[in-house]
Amino acid sequence: MNELRTLISETAIQARIKELGQAIRLDYQDSSLTCICVLRGALFFAADLLRNIGGDVRIEFIILSTHQEPLCSEVLYFSGQIEGEHCVLIEDIVETGHTLEVLVDYLNQFSPKTLRSVSLLDKPSNRDHRVRPDYIGFSIPNEFVVGYGLDLQGKYRALSHIAAYIP
Ligand code: 5GP
Numbered sequence: 001m002n003e004l005r006t007l008i009s010e011t012a013i014q015a016r017i018k019e020l021g022q023a024i025r026l027d028y029q030d031s032s033l034t035c036i037c038v039l040r041g042a043l044f045f046a047a048d049l050l051r052n053i054g055g056d057v058r059i060e061f062i063i064l065s066t067h068q069e070p071l072c073s074e075v076l077y078f079s080g081q082i083e084g085e086h087c088v089l090i091e092d093i094v095e096t097g098h099t100l101e102v103l104v105d106y107l108n109q110f111s112p113k114t115l116r117s118v119s120l121l122d123k124p125s126n127r128d129h130r131v132r133p134d135y136i137g138f139s140i141p142n143e144f145v146v147g148y149g150l151d152l153q154g155k156y157r158a159l160s161h162i163a164a165y166i167p
């Protein structure tokens with residue numbers, strides 16, 4: 001039988017998001033900030049993070065489609081006007097770094113004033129691109145995780161905690 005094992009509790013997630021929000025706001029002081037949420041996985045993280053960044057914070061959305069073998073990613077949708085804006089890309093998880101690299105390259109075309117990235121989770125053991133999120137919620141071991149936006153074929157996104165999926 002498939003099993004879920006709690007890896008990060010709801011309380012721990014919310015406490016860390018509060019810290020991340022405060023750290024980001026401190027770095028940008030009173031500037032306006034455009035956050036770019038990567039759909040669908042970063043949906044809940046972005047909603048909670050924005051409320052903890054506070055001040056003049058805006059939200060835009062980006063959708064990527066990824067085909068495996070050959071690995072190729074394409075931006076399907078981007079809602080924003082980010083030229084000259086301070087931007088923070090919001091991701092759910094960074095594993096190899098491929099997705100983050102594609103997104104950062106894509107967004108840089110629009111000449112934001114600055115562009116940083118925040119990922120709730122970092123799984124550095126499988127990294128093969130030289131990218132690292134500027135802000136990280138939690139570093140996790142090499143396990144497949146679900147919950148708090150992360151899915152397995154559309155399931156488990158609405159869990160309030162993050163769990164390791166044991167097949
Ligand atoms: P990367 O391009 O960095 O290898 O992988 C990033 C993407 O792979 C994430 O945006 C996510 O969609 C997916 N991914 C990587 N690890 C996990 C995981 O443990 N659980 C889930 N649900 N998705 C993952």
Ligand code: MG
Nearest residue numbers: 038041092093
């Ligand atoms: Mg994702």
